[in-house]
Amino acid sequence: MSASPASSQHTPIVRLIDATVQFPGQGVPTLLKINLEVKPGENIAVVGPSGCGKSTLLRVLAGLLQPSDGKRIAIDEKACASSRQKELAMVFQDARLLPWRTVWGNMQLPYELTGEAVDKKRLGELLELTGLHKKDFHKYPRMLSGGMKMRVAVARSLVLNPKLLLLDEPFAAVDDLLREQLNLELLKLQKQFGFSTVLVTHHIGEALFLSHRLFIMSASPGQITEEIPIPWPENRTGDLRVSPEFAQLCGKVKHLLRQL
Amino acid sequence: MKKLIMHGLRAGIPPGLFLFVGILCWDLLIRLGNIDRYLLPTPRAVLDVLVGRSGDLLAAARVTFHSAVVGFSLSLLGGLIVATLFSEFRWLRRGCYPYAIFLHTVPIVAISPLIITWFGYGGKSVIVITFIVSLFPIITSATNGMLEADSELKELFKLYGASRWSVLWKLKFPSAVPQIISGAQTASGLAIVGAIIGEFFAGHEAGRYGLGYYIFSAQGQFRTDILLASVILSTLLGVGLFAAIALFAKTVLYRWITH
Structure with a gap:
């Protein structure tokens, strides 16, 4: 892992300020005033009901989609899709x-x-x-x-x-046991290379296990309704998944999702 | 090897059996139905023509096959160029696609005289007719294949700042290969039809008679035995071309099978 200079340690890799995405012909914005920043080494997970704009959010972060209102600021000028860049990488469902x-x-x-x-x-x-x-x-x-x-x-x-890995429901197509295994492998890789992640997933356990901060989104318009800090330390193991605190937090997130 | 032979037998026996029954019925029909031989020859008479005139017929088949393959190759090349332009430029696709459909719907028999006026009697006109007949399936299949390239892979390419050329050459074109091959298989059958129709109208040049010409002149002489023998040969040509593409697809396409 290459150490980043001290000055850029806390500068967000990418930052969204009031980012709104309104597709033509759709009454309600797909994303409304999203404020989000991804710091170096940080893991973020986003959960929410289907169609809440999670994947759109990922594409705005990637610079693949320009917000119709608001701003996207990337640490490196090059970190947008219009020029050849290597700060960001994306992993899709079904490997692609x-x-x-x-x-x-x-x-x-x-x-x-x-x-x-x-x-x-x-x-x-x-x-x-x-x-x-x-x-x-x-x-x-x-x-x-x-x-x-x-x-x-x-x-x-x-x-x-890359400094930031954007994961669009990457492990949705594999069975639970393999998913847990791949989650652990991802953490191991992260420890070695030091990239940040933004993970979009339907799986609450996976979201909690792989993140430092969890965002809950609501649909129509897609908004961040809740930010939950994840209390567990860096070196997470499979045991965490079976701990009472984990189950408790899972329950809390489920409850919040049901209320949407 | 044994397995392969068994598989071949299992696949070959049912159609072979039906062929035998079909020929038997055909023969019985003539014998019992008292049908004039010039209306429907016996299977034996057709076989005699196939054997007795095999030299002439094979020479004719070679001429037809040559025209079909040249016309088909031109339509493959032209079709891929047009499809590439269509997939890259939406305005071009919108503006010109209706005219591509024209290629498909135009009664080739009706415009053949015009083609002969332009290109003269003989091989050239036959190739042009073959080209026109087999072009459309290639244009549509290749255009659709390129347009249907996976949208997430397109995003991946965009994220890495891929050039338009890279997206075309490394994503759209390879994505379209399975569809291009299926379009080429449709086109190959049409190419034989096109060559035969071409030979009906554009005739021959310098003693190079094709099967279409054979069919045409056999009809004039009420030689239905020669006619049917030519029909059988032209069908075999179509099957041969189709099978050649299928074989090519099998050796190349295996990579594209995702599961």
């Missing part, structure tokens, strides 16, 4: 690997698209860190299990050493 490319070919994609020189050593290390064996490198995605595909997708997102 290119099926016509091997694992290795998929891993090279970020280099190819940004025009950076391919660092084969790094690609190999990342794949091994995420639990892939050398013999899997030249397999096509269809030959991999769902969990393996997700691992490759996470490894691919880390190729350019």
Whole structure:
């Protein structure tokens, strides 16, 4: 992990100020006056009912979608989608690997698209860190299990050493046990590389386990209604999930979601 | 190997059986129905033509196949260029797509005389007709394939600041390959039809007779045996071209199968 200079330690990587997204032809704004900042090393999770604009929020953070009102400020001028940049990376549901490319070919994609020189050593290390064996490198995605595909997708997102990882319901398609395993693996990777995350998920347990701050959103218009600080320390293990405090907080979040 | 043979037998026996029954019925119909031979020849007569004139027929099949393959290749190339432009420029797609449909709906028989006026009697006109007939499925399948490239992958490309060229070459085009192949299979059948129709109208040049010409002249002489033999051969040509593309697809496409 490369240490960030002291001055930028607390500068948010990306910040939304009163960001509103209004799609043409829709009466109610999809997002209304969202204020959110992501600091270095911080994990944020966003939960809310379907259609509350969680994914839209992620796209505004990524710079893929410009807010119709309000502002998005990125720490680095380059951290917007209009220029080649490597501060942000995104992981989607169902891995979204290119099926016509091997694992290795998929891993090279970020280099190819940004025009950076391919660092084969790094690609190999990342794949091994995420639990892939050398013999899997030249397999096509269809030959991999769902969990393996997700691992490759996470490894691919880390190729350019991003400061912020945006996760759009990344583990929604895998079973619960595997989800918990992948959650732990993500924490391990984060410890090593020091990236921040914004996680959009339907799974309350996952949201609590992977975040420092949890945001609850309501739908029509999409607004942040609640911010819950997560009290647990950094080195979280699977045991946390079965603790009474965890269940209690889960219950609280569920209750808040039901009230929306 | 044994498994492969068994599989081949299992797949081959039912259609083979129906073919046999069909030929038997055909033969019985002529014998019992007292049908004039010039209206419907016996299976034996058709077989005699296929064997006895095999040299001439194969030469004709080669001419037709050549026209079909050239016309089909041109439509594949042209169709992909048009589809790429359509997927890249929405205004072009909106403005020109209705005219692409024109290619599909125009009665080729009606415009053949015009094509012959422009390109003369012979092979060139046949290729042009084949090209027109087989172009549309390629344009539509390739355009749809490119437009339907996964939206989240498009976002991923955008996030990395990919150039338009990269998005086209590394995402849209590979995404469209399965659809392009299925469009090409439809077009390959049409290409044979186009070549035969072309030969009906545009005839031949310098002694290069195609199957279409054979069919046309056989009809004039009431030689339904030659006619049917030519029809069988032209059908086989279509099947051959279709199978060749299917084989190509099998060896290349396996990568695209996601599950």
